[in-house]
Amino acid sequence: MMHNQMMDQDQFETLLSRWGSDMQTWPDMDRKAAQDLIGRSVEAATALREMAVLETRFAQMRREAAAPLPRDLEERVLADAAMIAPGFPRTAAAPGLSEIPARRSLLSIIIDSWRPAAVFTASTLLGLWIGYSSPGNVAEAATAFFAAVPADEFVMLEFEDPLAIDSELMAFYEEGSP
Secondary structure, rough: OOOOOOOHHHOOOOHHHHHHOHHOOOOOHHHHHHHHHHOOHHHHHHHHHHHHHHHHHHHHHHHHHHHOOOOOOOHHHHHHHHHOOOOOOOOOOOOOOOOOOOOHHHHHHHHHHHHHHHHHHHHHHHHHHHHOOOOHHHHHHHHHHHHHOOOOOOOOOOOOOHHHHHHHHHHHHHOOOO
């Protein structure tokens, strides 16, 4: 890069970030100009030392990151997860904990994930059927639907007095919000 020219601090820092602190890896012409600058500039010598420290720290971090993980790390993580969520699926029991159920089969996962969609679809179809039925057929349609669907699929809400709830809401709207 430098051809018979004096190197300035900006050029030195650019080459330092490109080639690193090991001056032996620099091209000959750039190395000679950089060594001349380091000899006459405290700022350049400081930049070279700081780069060497930084490279040493990066090398140390790479070595630490490449170190093998403890053999029992996976087991400890799974044991902690089992303590937080007792139903956490796993294949082996953690030391000192009761046996946790094994993973569920794919079929049971599929069935469980489709159940809400099936209930939603059935509710939508019932609503469409009731909406397009004549008023005389609504009771028959609802009776037929509820007879075909198991009772445990529905959650019934019970109110002590539905008319009292309606009258309280009407009073609220007539008076306005507080």
